[in-house]
Amino acid sequence: MIRLGIAAESSGDATLITGLVDRVLLDEHDWVTDDTLDDYRVWGGLRFEPFLDLHNARDEAKGRRLRIHGHFGGEPGEADAQMFRAVLLLFLAEDTVPEVVVISRDLDGDEDRAKGFEQALAHKAWPFTVVPALARPEIEGFRLLAWRPETEAETKALAAARQRLGFCPTRSPERLTSKKPTDPKDAKTVKQSLCDEDNRWEEAWRRADLRTLQEAGEGCGLARLLREARKALTPSAL
Structure with a gap:
């Protein structure tokens, strides 16, 4: 079974994105059906939460004394860079680290948020695959x-x-x-x-x-989400 972490701005966004990624999994693996899907994958946020709320990520990381401040490769962080780093560090600190982490974020016309995501992604060699759901302008x-x-x-x-x-x-x-x-x-x-x-x-x-x-869906960010999800859900991942 593959464990997937989901971070999003709301439960509705999390439901939309996890449902889409589930469809990718079903599309890529013909032996997995709607009835057996739960036998092959499990979604979650931190601990037993259904998803990690992006708005709480920094405070949660600070509460666990995870280091989210500082530069990224010698450069100051762009918009949301610290938040994205907090999300990844929080999943890394879980007792059971997920194999895949999906992050859903509306860019709201601010491309610096996308740059911040790339900074956090490049911050270290994460032990999980990170799949971005960065929506232009929103989900x-x-x-x-x-x-x-x-x-x-x-x-x-x-x-x-x-x-x-x-x-x-x-x-x-x-x-x-x-x-x-x-x-x-x-x-x-x-x-x-x-x-x-x-x-x-x-x-x-x-x-x-x-x-x-x-x-x-290249322009709105959906194409990248689907491409990265397909890469993450190869047969060897299940």
């Missing part, structure tokens, strides 16, 4: 990439959004923004304008073809 972009209208109303809503934005939000979600609900390009606002039924979004996400998502 709603992943869902938008998987969206396919099925009704006349949904088709019209997407056409209106495309006309309003000047680009297709389901093909280039990385061009959207986050944190500003009044911005016409705000990812959550755009997503809501396309469809306000959560079950439809869940259905679209579950049905989306993984290889199509990987081919189309």
Whole structure:
């Protein structure tokens, strides 16, 4: 059995990302089924938590007296570098160290966060594979990439959004923004304008073809997540 650590900003984000990585595992190993998945992998945060909340990582690391401050290769840390280092050190300090650690983080238009991740990753030779789920601008972009209208109303809503934005939000979600609900390009606002039924979004996400998502998801960060997940979940890993 493979142990996977998950760090995310919310339980919803953790559920979305772990579900996606589970689909990769099922896709890569035809002998694993939905019914037997729990026999081959286990997800978790620290101790018995379902996920590690990124917002608590630094305080948790300080409480355990883990050294998260300081430079990275002689350079000052970029945005989130200390937080990412805290996450990795916390998983390293677990009684049972995971084989894979997945970190979900919205970049929110700040590419320095991505640089901070790379600094933390290069900080030392980690004994686990680190899989980044760095969403541009935020995780709603992943869902938008998987969206396919099925009704006349949904088709019209997407056409209106495309006309309003000047680009297709389901093909280039990385061009959207986050944190500003009044911005016409705000990812959550755009997503809501396309469809306000959560079950439809869940259905679209579950049905989306993984290889199509990987081919189309370079800009929003989804392609890298899928590539790195496939590398981490090779047959020898199980």
